[in-house]
Amino acid sequence: MFRPPLVTLLRKRCPHCHMNFSSLFSNMAASLSPSGSSDPYDEQDERLCATAGSCSLLTESPSPPLALVVPLLDGKRRVERAWEHWRRLGSPRLIVAPMVDNSELPFRMLCRKYGAEAAYTPMLHSRIFTENEKYRITEFSTCKEDRPLFVQFCANDPYVLLEAAKKVEPYCDYVDINLGCPQRIARRGNYGAFLMDNLPLIKSLVEKLANNLHVPVSCKVRIFPDLKDTLAYTTMLEEAGCALLAVHGRTRDEKDGKKLRADWDAIRAVKNTVSIPVLANGNIRHMDDVQSCLAYTGADGVLSAESLLENPALFTGFRTAEWKDDSDNNSFKDGGLDQADLVEEYLKLCERYPVPWRMVRSHVHKMLGDWFRIHPHVRQELNSQSKLTFEWLYEMVNKLRNLNGSIPLYSKA
Known part of the structure; x- marks a missing residue:
């Protein structure tokens, strides 16, 4: 009860x-639960x-990836392939952000009906995903109409991350690495924004996926307090093989999104520095914000999260009172x-x-x-x-x- x-x-x-x-x-x-526990x-x-119907729970024969990323390409060719893939997907601009428990298949499909052009899954724990079949069935599902789709994982082990990513790559258009969660559980688990203290590990995660998957790898990141560090960080991600960056314009310590405005200047600086597609995350409450953000930052698309939860029709121009x-x-x-x-x-x-x-x-x-x-x-x-x-x-x-x-x-x- x-x-x-x-x-x-x-x-x-x-x-x-x-x-x-x-x-x-x-x-x-x-x-944390030991074997045999509840x-x-x-x-x-x-x-x-409900009973599984027309959605895929990692049991149906998947459709092939829309684009094949050839491993070990040089930097220039990787950038070209990143843009080719993005354009093949239709260059989506209005995107459902990853939200644990909330960007699941029915909600993604509702948002797509009302204007969303792409969507992220909820963050999935890479190790649990590889080890626990119930977790995979419960936490991940998709369908033919659920594209373009980013599948997001948190991870701190390149080999475990690759094993998890291999299970979903036939069902998605990007495998995304969560490098932005700033909560204490992420600190304890050593993932999300707390990997910003270990850039070599982040680089190894990106390289492992970029060199072994048939779909591109994307990264969702937060900014450093110092813009120079942010630009060096995002440049490193691109060089490691990241094909798309989603930039949340707040630092790891800025934990109140309603009180602290996202830094669109930092997002604009990232867009002007890297050569791959960049998505802006933060301060998207209605379509006027979408247009303002795209114009100001030059980003290739925007992510919305909390505002979509209250108003899944946001991307068609509806707004709450x-x-x-x-x-x-x-x-x-x-x-x-x-x-x-x-x-x-x-x-x-x-x-x-x-x-x-x-x-x-x-x-x-x-x-x-x-x-x-x-x-x-x-x-x-x-x-x-x-x-x-x-x-x-x-x-x-x-x-x-x-x-x-x-x-x-x-x-x-």
């Missing part, structure tokens, strides 16, 4: 890798919400769509593409946050449900509609 104080704690979210603490604890338990993936919220007045040149009207509509669409996708209930629960909380602030007793009812069903969730959405009518998303008048 869920106890409200614990629920409140476990649903707090890392603002950088977007992992909620329930998942952090589950993944830690999976990585399996965290047997818990109710870890079970799939919080941002409807955040424009100098446009007025906004009721767009004829609300977050309850999006929740219902998401639930239908979950019935088609099953994921653990914990992911479903998390998305419902995020998308209906504005409604729950008005009707906290309905949020409490959701928190008290130890066993979710689709029927119960659809009824909960109807209850909110009957109580409140609608809280619209807004579009340009």
